[in-house]
Amino acid sequence: MSDLAVRTDGLTKRFGKQLAVADLDLAVPRGSVFGFLGPNGSGKTTTIRIVLGLASATAGRVQVLGQDMPGSLSRVLPRVGALVEGPAAYPFLSGEANLRRLDAADRHAPAGTRAQRVAAALDRVGLGNAGGKRVRAYSLGMKQRLGIAAALLVPRELLVLDEPTNGLDPQGTREVRNLVRSLAEDGATVVVSSHLLAEVEQVCSHAAVMRHGRLVAQGSLEDLRSRGRSRLRVLTPDPAVTRAELARLGLGLTPVTADAQRDGHHDTGDERTTDGAAVVLADLPEDAPLPETLAEALVAAGVRLRGFGVVQETLEDRFVALTGEGFDVAQ
Ligand SMILES: Nc1ncnc2c1ncn2[C@@H]1O[C@H](COP(=O)(O)OP(=O)(O)OP(=O)(O)O)[C@@H](O)[C@H]1O
Numbered sequence: 455m456s457d458l459a460v461r462t463d464g465l466t467k468r469f470g471k472q473l474a475v476a477d478l479d480l481a482v483p484r485g486s487v488f489g490f491l492g493p494n495g496s497g498k499t500t501t502i503r504i505v506l507g508l509a510s511a512t513a514g515r516v517q518v519l520g521q522d523m524p525g526s527l528s529r530v531l532p533r534v535g536a537l538v539e540g541p542a543a544y545p546f547l548s549g550e551a552n553l554r555r556l557d558a559a560d561r562h563a564p565a566g567t568r569a570q571r572v573a574a575a576l577d578r579v580g581l582g583n584a585g586g587k588r589v590r591a592y593s594l595g596m597k598q599r600l601g602i603a604a605a606l607l608v609p610r611e612l613l614v615l616d617e618p619t620n621g622l623d624p625q626g627t628r629e630v631r632n633l634v635r636s637l638a639e640d641g642a643t644v645v646v647s648s649h650l651l652a653e654v655e656q657v658c659s660h661a662a663v664m665r666h667g668r669l670v671a672q673g674s675l676e677d678l679r680s681r682g683r684s685r686l687r688v689l690t691p692d693p694a695v696t697r698a699e700l701a702r703l704g705l706g707l708t709p710v711t712a713d714a715q716r717d718g719h720h721d722t723g724d725e726r727t728t729d730g731a732a733v734v735l736a737d738l739p740e741d742a743p744l745p746e747t748l749a750e751a752l753v754a755a756g757v758r759l760r761g762f763g764v765v766q767e768t769l770e771d772r773f774v775a776l777t778g779e780g781f782d783v784a785q
Contacts, residue, residue: 500667542601
């Protein structure tokens with residue numbers, strides 16, 4: 455049995471001249487909560503649609519739960535639950551009636567046990583008490599959870615949720631996030647696409663990052679974090695000497711970020727603080743001298759140190775660097 459729930463090799467999709475997905479090698483480990491991250495338009499939905507057999511690939515190979523797709527579609531799909539492009543439900547019917555209709559449409563689902571299946575799915579997503587209410591009275595978060603309940607009418611090994619928290623308020627977002635967590639605790643592999651880094655950081659064990667249809671990073675979150683760069687941050691009234699000395703020691707200076715520029719003064723790329731000192735940032739490659747050696751060298755060169763430290767690049771810094779775009783970090 456393959457240890458990957460989803461695997462793509464060289465997956466490519468063109469729409470006319472436009473390359474929506476380019477040579478994508480995705481590896482979703484079984485049992486993971488896999489964040490599929492990227493700015494809008496980076497190819498996430500297209501990839502998900504191909505994985506679910508809703509669209510065809512231009513080139514490449516796709517395996518879901520160890521089976522080749524789309525060849526094994528009819529055998530694999532019953533083991534996969536999906537929520538793509540928002541939930542669709544009849545607003546004038548109750549949540550329960552909606553699920554009954556869906557269950558009745560599944561020719562493998564025995565009618566005799568329908569009521570239990572529907573009740574269990576509603577309970578599973580925390581809608582046990584709201585099943586009798588009409589869907590038009592549901593909040594967006596409740597509608598989204600009903601969509602997930604629909605995917606859970608039969609036990610699933612893999613759940614694929616496309617932007618499940620899109621448009622939800624903070625309460626709805628929390629509800630869906632907790633649900634994703636508990637689904638994973640039950641042993642399902644869950645793929646969640648999102649353009650929100652915070653979303654992925656809070657629930658996922660693994661992530662892949664897309665940019666313009668290409669994969670720019672993939673791995674466990676721990677792994678992705680540890681690949682972040684370290685930087686030296688020096689606060690000093692002598693930025694010019696500091697820069698010269700760091701350059702002499704072979705360190706590349708980091709351009710000052712938007713954060714620093716927002717504070718105003720930034721002659722020659724340094725952030726001036728109000729008391730006349732400036733922050734100088736330098737990349738610290740793995741083979742850089744130890745921080746204490748650098749501090750000693752700066753002092754010997756006549757630099758007055760007011761602050762000195764090593765800062766680890768955050769996951770957000772790293773993803774912004776990888777995708778060339780900002781992520782919405784707010785909820
Ligand atoms: N049916 C289509 N016909 C033509 N172009 C398409 C089609 N579907 C998607 N695209 C294009 O392919 C690219 C990738 O789109 P896709 O929807 O997969 O990105 P995404 O990362 O899921 O973004 P979003 O979060 O906005 O859905 C986009 O530039 C989009 O305009």
